[in-house]
Amino acid sequence: xxxxMGQYDLAAAFGGDxxxxxxxxxxxxxxxxxxxxxxxxxxxxxxxxxxxxxxRAYKRQPAxxxxxxxxxxxxxxxRMADGDIFATRVTAxxxxxxxxxxxxxxxxxxxxxxSIASNGAVSLxxxxxxxxxxxxxxxxxxxxxxxxxxxxxxxxxISTADMAxxxxxxxxxxxxxxxxxxxxxxxVAYPDVYAARVSPGGTVLDxxxxxxxxxxxxxxxxxISSNGVVSFVVWNHDGPPSRGIRGARISPDGxxxxxxxx
Numbered sequence: 125x126x127x128x129m130g131q132y133d134l135a136a137a138f139g140g141d142x143x144x145x146x147x148x149x150x151x152x153x154x155x156x157x158x159x160x161x162x163x164x165x166x167x168x169x170x171x172x173x174x175x176x177x178x179x180r181a182y183k184r185q186p187a188x189x190x191x192x193x194x195x196x197x198x199x200x201x202x203r204m205a206d207g208d209i210f211a212t213r214v215t216a217x218x219x220x221x222x223x224x225x226x227x228x229x230x231x232x233x234x235x236x237x238x239s240i241a242s243n244g245a246v247s248l249x250x251x252x253x254x255x256x257x258x259x260x261x262x263x264x265x266x267x268x269x270x271x272x273x274x275x276x277x278x279x280x281x282i283s284t285a286d287m288a289x290x291x292x293x294x295x296x297x298x299x300x301x302x303x304x305x306x307x308x309x310x311x312v313a314y315p316d317v318y319a320a321r322v323s324p325g326g327t328v329l330d331x332x333x334x335x336x337x338x339x340x341x342x343x344x345x346x347x348i349s350s351n352g353v354v355s356f357v358v359w360n361h362d363g364p365p366s367r368g369i370r371g372a373r374i375s376p377d378g379x380x381x382x383x384x385x386x
Contacts, residue, residue: 125171131150133148134147139195141163141216143161143164144190147173156178157186175223176214185200187249189241189242197213206232206234209235209249211268212225229253229277229279234254239303241295243301248268250303251265252288265322291344291345300329303319315344317359330378336372336374339370354373355373356374357374
């Protein structure tokens, strides 16, 4: 997109026969949320992008998923002082249902770094949340229906283990949502990779978390995806025997299939 100033924080999803790319955009001398659609053939339908949310608040970190009816876009939003989680719905035709956005979570302290996954009927928005310990956040989530109804107004805890849990990523494995994150419960200086399954009804099936990787060094979760059965989480590994990108598969029953990482 050839727009002035900077464009950052890219995320993308597919649905309604189009790809939808979202980002943070500074063309208006403010941090706005913009998007553009791309066809399967690679045609850019919105050459300069279009505004998704342009209120005057500082906004960053958009994430997007297709919920079977529209794209659900979520982001970190500072309109109420502390960072909160807001969202809006956008059709495959490019219509923004909620230009001002609607609140997903506006609790005390900082909510940031959202990720989103959908099972085609309901979406799970996850984020790291400082309501319990601002400097040592936890992982929280909320379910959002296709009509934009937030089922968990204050969110529900997915992991509140000792120390910090940060930067979650979410997917749907055909049965449950799977959320992965970086976790400091065993070593503040060298976070590990943990995960948990969450049912479509919002039940956390692994309240203690699943240890995906506890290798030496720091491990920072990047993304997670699924083929509809098995999930695959990838992370940045900084430590012995070398730096690089590692990954591991997680089965539908929560078993880690690659205990040493790939």
